[in-house]
Amino acid sequence: MVRTIFDEVLLRGTCYENLRVLCKDVGNRLSGSAGAAKAVVWGQKTLDAATAQAGKGGANVFLQEVMVPRWERGAKESCTLEAKGQKSIMLDVLALGGSIATPANGIKAEIIEIHQFKELDSLGEKNIKGKIVFFNRPFSVTDVSAFSAYGGCVNQRVDGASQAAKYGALAVLARSMTHALDRYPHTGVMIYADSAQKIPAAAVSTLSARLIHDAIQAGKRPVANLKLFCRNFPNVPSHNVIAEIRGSELPNEYIVVGGHLDSWDTGEGAHDDGTGVVQSIEVLRILIASGYKPKRTIRAVLFMNEENGAMGAKEYAAQAAAKGEKHYAAIESDRGGFTPRGFAVQDTGAFLRFVQGFRPVLAPYGFTEITTGFGGVDIGPLGASGTHLLGYLPDSQRYFDHHHAQTDVFEAVNKRELELGAGGMAAMVYLLDQYGAR
Amino acid sequence: MVRTIFDEVLLRGTCYENLRVLCKDVGNRLSGSAGAAKAVVWGQKTLDAATAQAGKGGANVFLQEVMVPRWERGAKESCTLEAKGQKSIMLDVLALGGSIATPANGIKAEIIEIHQFKELDSLGEKNIKGKIVFFNRPFSVTDVSAFSAYGGCVNQRVDGASQAAKYGALAVLARSMTHALDRYPHTGVMIYADSAQKIPAAAVSTLSARLIHDAIQAGKRPVANLKLFCRNFPNVPSHNVIAEIRGSELPNEYIVVGGHLDSWDTGEGAHDDGTGVVQSIEVLRILIASGYKPKRTIRAVLFMNEENGAMGAKEYAAQAAAKGEKHYAAIESDRGGFTPRGFAVQDTGAFLRFVQGFRPVLAPYGFTEITTGFGGVDIGPLGASGTHLLGYLPDSQRYFDHHHAQTDVFEAVNKRELELGAGGMAAMVYLLDQYGAR
Numbered sequence: 001m002v003r004t005i006f007d008e009v010l011l012r013g014t015c016y017e018n019l020r021v022l023c024k025d026v027g028n029r030l031s032g033s034a035g036a037a038k039a040v041v042w043g044q045k046t047l048d049a050a051t052a053q054a055g056k057g058g059a060n061v062f063l064q065e066v067m068v069p070r071w072e073r074g075a076k077e078s079c080t081l082e083a084k085g086q087k088s089i090m091l092d093v094l095a096l097g098g099s100i101a102t103p104a105n106g107i108k109a110e111i112i113e114i115h116q117f118k119e120l121d122s123l124g125e126k127n128i129k130g131k132i133v134f135f136n137r138p139f140s141v142t143d144v145s146a147f148s149a150y151g152g153c154v155n156q157r158v159d160g161a162s163q164a165a166k167y168g169a170l171a172v173l174a175r176s177m178t179h180a181l182d183r184y185p186h187t188g189v190m191i192y193a194d195s196a197q198k199i200p201a202a203a204v205s206t207l208s209a210r211l212i213h214d215a216i217q218a219g220k221r222p223v224a225n226l227k228l229f230c231r232n233f234p235n236v237p238s239h240n241v242i243a244e245i246r247g248s249e250l251p252n253e254y255i256v257v258g259g260h261l262d263s264w265d266t267g268e269g270a271h272d273d274g275t276g277v278v279q280s281i282e283v284l285r286i287l288i289a290s291g292y293k294p295k296r297t298i299r300a301v302l303f304m305n306e307e308n309g310a311m312g313a314k315e316y317a318a319q320a321a322a323k324g325e326k327h328y329a330a331i332e333s334d335r336g337g338f339t340p341r342g343f344a345v346q347d348t349g350a351f352l353r354f355v356q357g358f359r360p361v362l363a364p365y366g367f368t369e370i371t372t373g374f375g376g377v378d379i380g381p382l383g384a385s386g387t388h389l390l391g392y393l394p395d396s397q398r399y400f401d402h403h404h405a406q407t408d409v410f411e412a413v414n415k416r417e418l419e420l421g422a423g424g425m426a427a428m429v430y431l432l433d434q435y436g437a438r
Numbered sequence: 439m440v441r442t443i444f445d446e447v448l449l450r451g452t453c454y455e456n457l458r459v460l461c462k463d464v465g466n467r468l469s470g471s472a473g474a475a476k477a478v479v480w481g482q483k484t485l486d487a488a489t490a491q492a493g494k495g496g497a498n499v500f501l502q503e504v505m506v507p508r509w510e511r512g513a514k515e516s517c518t519l520e521a522k523g524q525k526s527i528m529l530d531v532l533a534l535g536g537s538i539a540t541p542a543n544g545i546k547a548e549i550i551e552i553h554q555f556k557e558l559d560s561l562g563e564k565n566i567k568g569k570i571v572f573f574n575r576p577f578s579v580t581d582v583s584a585f586s587a588y589g590g591c592v593n594q595r596v597d598g599a600s601q602a603a604k605y606g607a608l609a610v611l612a613r614s615m616t617h618a619l620d621r622y623p624h625t626g627v628m629i630y631a632d633s634a635q636k637i638p639a640a641a642v643s644t645l646s647a648r649l650i651h652d653a654i655q656a657g658k659r660p661v662a663n664l665k666l667f668c669r670n671f672p673n674v675p676s677h678n679v680i681a682e683i684r685g686s687e688l689p690n691e692y693i694v695v696g697g698h699l700d701s702w703d704t705g706e707g708a709h710d711d712g713t714g715v716v717q718s719i720e721v722l723r724i725l726i727a728s729g730y731k732p733k734r735t736i737r738a739v740l741f742m743n744e745e746n747g748a749m750g751a752k753e754y755a756a757q758a759a760a761k762g763e764k765h766y767a768a769i770e771s772d773r774g775g776f777t778p779r780g781f782a783v784q785d786t787g788a789f790l791r792f793v794q795g796f797r798p799v800l801a802p803y804g805f806t807e808i809t810t811g812f813g814g815v816d817i818g819p820l821g822a823s824g825t826h827l828l829g830y831l832p833d834s835q836r837y838f839d840h841h842h843a844q845t846d847v848f849e850a851v852n853k854r855e856l857e858l859g860a861g862g863m864a865a866m867v868y869l870l871d872q873y874g875a876r
Contacts, residue, residue, distance in 0.1 A: 006580070006582075007580050010579045010580050011579060011580060141448045141449060141854070142444070142445050142448050142449060144444075144802060144803055144804065144858070146854075179853070179854060180853075339777065339833045339835050339836075341804075364582060365582055366582065366779075366833075368806040368807060369806060395777045395804075395833065397777050397852055397854045397855050397858070398777075398852050398855070401852070414835055414836050414839070415617070415618075416579070416584075416617060416835045417835045417836070420582070420835070
């Protein structure tokens with residue numbers, strides 16, 4: 001059956017073409033945007049097509065309403081760097097998602113560079129007040145997992161503004177969350193602490209970060225002029241998109257495969273998370289085409305709003321609980337569409353060992369690593385009711401070359417890598433459904 | 439020590455910058471070309487720099503002369519496709535390495551499509567004579583290993599001309615050796631059987647292959663006009679480039695790490711095999727920088743002429759035998775510079791099991807697959823004297839998107855993937871040197 005699953009996706013896979021349409025015809029799709037609304041329509045239509053082979057009554061596609069934040073970038077942001085004895089330089093910047101705007105003529109102030117939050121405490125208000133704080137802690141290159149390197153830096157982006165505002169900073173710049181040394185700024189969510197003064201926040205490319213660092217090191221006391229035009233609006237309605245094949249023996253037990261339909265408003269949201277979306281859709285198509293009759297109900301869920309609120313994730317889990325739907329397991333694909341490595345199982349005990357027992361049948365397809373680890377943001381809220389959580393693990397080395405940047409485009413995805421991932425997810429659904437404890 | 443090795447390459451690796459220089463300043467470097475001569479100079483200089491830290495007398499860099507074939511593409515080739523009721527189309531073609539030229543005004547003849555050589559036997563001279571034979575067997579997509587798919591198709595490119603010439607074909611076109619559906623033709627070596635009439639041979643892109651196939655299927659009896667201007671010259675002298683760190687206990691036992699310095703004359707020879715070359719150089723640099731004093735003599739060998747003759751490989755093994763140099767093991771990197779998977783060990787017995795014993799220390803860096811398999815073309819001739827042969831195994835899914843095509847450029851290589859590969863090779867050298875049977 002596992003061989004049948006992989007043959008189906010490698011010979012007749014539709015996920016790569018689906019991704020092309022999502023990336024090129026829908027494009028990026030931040031929660032609350034016109035692109036996100038278009039993505040919902042696309043998701044429903046694509047799930048209809050993927051499950052059409054199941055015949056009348058064989059599959060069911062529906063929307064689940066959810067209120068989501070709406071933030072808009074507005075006009076193109078900018079940031080100049082001025083220092084004594086050199087010409088003004090345009091830095092590569094992108095407002096961070098959730099940031100407020102600057103005044104229309106910008107915020108102009110001296111930049112100070114920070115690596116660890118505790119340096120803010122040492123410097124104190126006398127050195128920080130009235131300045132722009134530049135967070136420049138780079139990814140650890142010795143972490144083999146790129147996600148681990150990300151985890152060691154991302155608080156600069158998420159919490160940096162509130163940390164710096166405590167001491168009177170006027171704005172923050174955060175080094176982009178990437179290993180790459182290039183000119184692409186990487187956006188992503190930032191969150192204002194309830195107690196904090198709200199100040200504007202933007203990402204700078206790693207090459208721009210180097211320019212700022214060099215100017216500071218040279219004692220030039222550089223000044224930045226940051227202009228952001230972004231804006232937060234009241235929440236708006238949007239949707240999770242769901243398709244299911246009803247179980248033949250345990251129809252009220254569910255296995256979910258999912259990714260998130262929203263993306264940042266730059267690039268095409270290809271690896272984050274177009275690939276997870278089209279892989280989840282493909283799982284249903286593969287199982288139907290392979291003639292598999294699941295015991296449990298299998299759902300593909302295209303979650304809305306992972307990037308800045310996870311409102312779709314919370315709504316899905318709340319409705320599952322309210323309806324008494326028992327979710328046996330959930331698998332998320334939200335680490336890119338690269339070549340398979342394995343699965344992260346959010347467990348350290350018997351269930352982890354149970355899943356590790358599948359390694360011999362999955363290893364020939366590249367799934368050699370079945371380890372304890374994080375399942376995923378969108379399936380996370382299901383954990384509270386005892387759902388087993390699994391995250392699809394592709395190779396991580398290239399992911400942050402694209403993550404939240406304009407380089408996250410269809411062309412960065414390899415057809416076979418994408419298909420092998422979908423095959424592994426379908427195989428895992430099959431194995432959990434067949435051999436999972438009742 | 440393994441952690442020290444990986445930290446050294448991830449923190450202070452030079453292989454990515456070396457690759458940039460090789461790709462951008464030297465460029466492609468077919469045996470016998472000016473580019474290859476430039477690559478030899480570059481190799482010697484780069485090995486000098488990489489081993490400089492060893493201090494005076496600590497390392498030794500030298501050239502080994504070898505006679506190599508010289509083939510030149512000449513003027514840009516072309517092929518038009520003409521069929522009733524449609525405009526003449528320019529196909530994407532590249533002469534195959536070793537092919538003779540067509541007459542200056544080309545060879546113009548009807549095309550017949552073949553998938554298996556045995557179809558030639560069935561069709562016979564009456565259907566083949568005076569035609570252009572088009573070999574169009576695609577890669578198997580269900581083979582998880584791309585190299586396995588390549589192995590199932592490459593006889594069309596290597597032997598197709600001689601097979602078709604037996605029945606009077608005038609020329610051959612071979613479908614490019616790739617999974618990708620695009621407009622890039624992929625060249626590579628073709629070999630004329632001694633007994634065969636020599637006829638011109640070219641690769642066509644997979645999209646051009648589809649055009650030809652569709653025209654034939656539509657009953658249009660398409661005619662191609664193929665013009666090749668390539669030429670074979672007498673052999674010329676070239677060099678293997680070698681650097682060694684002398685062993686402290688067993689100086690006349692050798693462990694070789696190598697890749698090949700030559701490339702095809704299109705693209706930049708980045709993944710084939712610039713990455714293997716810079717990784718091999720990096721292994722010496724890492725071991726020296728880590729303060730490791732090897733028991734055996736460790737050599738990095740940049741082999742000349744893997745692509746069309748393997749004369750460097752043969753010369754190296756012949757000289758090793760003549761000088762009584764005992765080669766304990768050899769590791770080749772010639773499957774691209776992608777993210778690590780493991781090692782192929784050309785053994786099925788005790789040595790394979792011995793190397794598999796290293797899996798626990800290598801797996802945290804992505805080296806999870808230590809399997810029986812092919813070592814490499816360049817180290818192959820050493821096998822006759824009992825040398826243990828190992829091939830570095832990176833992920834294979836993207837390799838044939840670039841192999842022998844203009845898309846094999848520096849930009850297709852990821853810095854961290856390249857460095858992790860070099861780290862694994864250095865770790866394997868260290869482990870074999872430390873724990874290998876004396």
